[in-house]
Each structure stands twice: as C-alpha cells, then as structure tokens.
Amino acid sequence: xxxxxxxxxxxxxKAVKAGIPIFIGYxxxxxxxxxxxxxxxxxxxxxxxFSAVVFAGASQFIxxxxxxxxxxxxxxxxxxxxxxxxxxxxxxxxxxxxxxxAGKYKFLMAFGVTDEVFSVLSFTPGSLSKTFVFVLQVSxxxxxxxxxxxxxxxxxxLPQVLTQSMGIALYSLLLAVLLPELKKSCRILLLTxxxxxLNTVLVKMAILPDGWTIIVCIVxxxxxxxxxxxxxxxDSVDG
Amino acid sequence: xxxxxxxxxxxxxxTYGPRLAPFLxxxxxxxxxxxxxxxxxxxxxxxxxxxIPGVFNAIPEAPVAVLCGMAFTIIAGLWKGGVIVxxxxxxLVVYFILLL
Numbered sequence: 001x002x003x004x005x006x007x008x009x010x011x012x013x014k015a016v017k018a019g020i021p022i023f024i025g026y027x028x029x030x031x032x033x034x035x036x037x038x039x040x041x042x043x044x045x046x047x048x049x050f051s052a053v054v055f056a057g058a059s060q061f062i063x064x065x066x067x068x069x070x071x072x073x074x075x076x077x078x079x080x081x082x083x084x085x086x087x088x089x090x091x092x093x094x095x096x097x098x099x100x101x102a103g104k105y106k107f108l109m110a111f112g113v114t115d116e117v118f119s120v121l122s123f124t125p126g127s128l129s130k131t132f133v134f135v136l137q138v139s140x141x142x143x144x145x146x147x148x149x150x151x152x153x154x155x156x157x158l159p160q161v162l163t164q165s166m167g168i169a170l171y172s173l174l175l176a177v178l179l180p181e182l183k184k185s186c187r188i189l190l191l192t193x194x195x196x197x198l199n200t201v202l203v204k205m206a207i208l209p210d211g212w213t214i215i216v217c218i219v220x221x222x223x224x225x226x227x228x229x230x231x232x233x234x235d236s237v238d239g
Numbered sequence: 240x241x242x243x244x245x246x247x248x249x250x251x252x253x254t255y256g257p258r259l260a261p262f263l264x265x266x267x268x269x270x271x272x273x274x275x276x277x278x279x280x281x282x283x284x285x286x287x288x289x290x291i292p293g294v295f296n297a298i299p300e301a302p303v304a305v306l307c308g309m310a311f312t313i314i315a316g317l318w319k320g321g322v323i324v325x326x327x328x329x330x331l332v333v334y335f336i337l338l339l
Binding site for chain 1: 273292298330
C-alpha cells in the first residue's frame with residue numbers, strides 16, 4: 001500500500017512538473033479571452049461556461065468573433081466542429097496508448113484532450129498512469145478556467161510585456177517535449193519538419209478553414225510515416 | 240446576446256464528441272498493423288504542424304525575441320532535459336529582450 005502511494009506521489013509530482021508550463025501558457029491566453037468576452041458584453045457566467053464546458057482555446061476566440069460579426073449559432077457550432085476536429089486524431093492516438101488503462105475514466109480523460117496535453121502525454125516515455133494523466137489535465141484546466149475568470153474580473157492586471165512574453169510558452173513547451181525524442185530518432189525529426197513545412201505551405205495558400213491545415217498535415221505526414229517506418233524496418237535510419 | 244447557453248452547449252458537444260469517440264470505438268481493440276503504424280506517427284506529425292509556422296507569429300511585434308527564446312529552449316532542453324527550465328527560461332529570455 002505504502003509503495004503504491006509513493007508511486008502515485010512520484011507520478012503526481014512528475015505531472016505537476018509537466019503541468020506548470022501548460023498552466024503558464026494557458027493562463028495569459030485565458031485572461032485575454034476573459035477580457036475580450038467582457039468587452040463583448042458576455043455575462044460572467046457565460047464566459048465561465050465557455051471555458052469550463054467547451055475548454056478549447058482557439059475555437060472560443062473564433063466563436064466570440066463570429067458572434068460579434070452576427071454569424072448564427074449553427075454557423076458558429078459548425079466552425080467549432082471544424083476547428084476542434086484535430087482532437088479526434090489526437091484522441092485516436094491516446095486511446096491506443098492508454099488502452100484498458102482509461103477504463104471508466106475515459107469520459108473524463110477525453111474531455112481534457114488539448115493540443116498541449118496530447119503533446120506532453122504522447123512524448124512521455126513508458127506507460128502512462130491515471131494519476132499522471134489527471135494531474136496534467138487538471139493543471140491545464142485550472143490554468144484555462146482561472147485565467148478566464150481573472151481576465152473577466154480583474155481585466156488587464158498582468159504587465160503587458162509579461163503577457164506578451166508568455167506568448168512563447170506553449171511553443172517552447174511543444175518543442176521541449178519533442179527534444180528528447182529528436183535526439184534519439186532522425187525519423188521523428190524528419191516527420192516533424194515535413195509536417196511543419198507542409199503546414200506553412202497550406203497556411204500560406206489559405207484555402208482550408210481554421211484548424212484543417214493541421215488535420216491535413218497529421219493525416220498526410222502520419223500516412224507517409226506509416227509506410228516509411230515499415231519500409232525502414234531492419235534498415236539504418238538515415239533521416 | 241440572449242441564450243448564449245445554447246451556443247455554449249452546442250460548441251461543447253461538437254468539441255467533446257470528437258475527443259471522446261476514439262476512446263469508445265478504438266480503445267484496445269485489435270486493428271491492422273498499418274493503421275497502428277499510422278496512429279503511432281500522429282504525435283510527430285501533429286507537433287510539427289502545431290509549432291510551425293505558428294511560432295514565427297507567437298509575438299508578432301518581436302519575432303527575433305521569439306527566436307532567441309526558442310534557441311534557449313533547444314539549448315536548455317538538449318542539455319538538461321525536462322520542460323520547466325526550457326519553458327520558464329524562454330519566457331524570461333523574451334521578457335528581458337522586450338524590456339531592452
């Protein structure tokens with residue numbers, strides 16, 4: 001019993017360590033959302049519910065913009081579906097990775113699948129424990145919801161330069177979770193860079209709706225990778 | 240803006256649905272090897288597209304500061320590993336450059 005507790009504490013500590021950067025990244029973005037929502041005369045309760053129930057950064061900002069431009073609810077909901085559909089692919093990966101572990105908690109775990117939580121989880125070596133997943137998701141969720149409330153109630157209380165600087169946090173986090181894998185495998189480096197290049201091209205072409213450039217990149221590059229890996233079995237990696 | 244609750248409920252449903260579906264239908268079910276290989280490549284493919292080109296526009300007024308911050312992330316990440324030092328360090332690097 002005691003040793004199980006110790007393992008759980010150890011897992012929780014690791015998860016908090018991974019969760020702090022997500023919190024740092026989400027909080028100022030959520031503050032901005034709270035301020036914006038208040039500016040558009042959305043009530044405190046509704047603003048809170050946006051973050052607490054939808055829990056999906058970019059799509060919440062887009063929804064506010066569309067709302068103000070007079071787009072109907074159905075249009076906004078459809079856009080939200082498109083913008084957030086990439087999480088389907090991320091959940092597909094995570095559900096395989098967690099397998100039976102998710103069990104009846106899968107309903108909660110699925111709710112907490114965001115870009116950053118997914119990235120940290122997928123590049124955490126070894127098997128994932130429930131404690132790790134939950135503590136990570138709770139730190140992300142707390143950052144997003146508390147930031148939203150703080151922004152709505154307190155307004156721009158953070159120094160502007162600090163808020164600006166925190167704009168780098170999520171990108172830095174994504175890169176930091178990737179680095180240990182890049183050291184080990186040229187294949188991952190190749191997949192990551194090609195995906196980034198493809199995404200840049202797609203964004204520049206500007207023909208796909210928000211969120212779909214990422215979906216196309218994931219599908220195309222992961223398909224290429226799926227064939228590439230098998231062809232490469234037993235071969236040396238020359239990235 | 241009346242009845243935003245309906246909008247929020249709708250948005251929540253279409254966001255949660257795609258997040259949940261794979262957990263319900265995939266789980267630890269047996270799937271063909273190729274599909275499994277495809278799923279295993281998702282993290283690397285996703286993270287590339289999540290970082291690039293977004294990072295170049297992370298702070299539109301200060302792209303050079305962002306590059307310095309990311310350079311710090313790479314150095315700290317490769318040298319010590321972990322995420323706390325690379326992330327907090329990169330924020331501080333950007334902060335000090337912006338203050339200059």
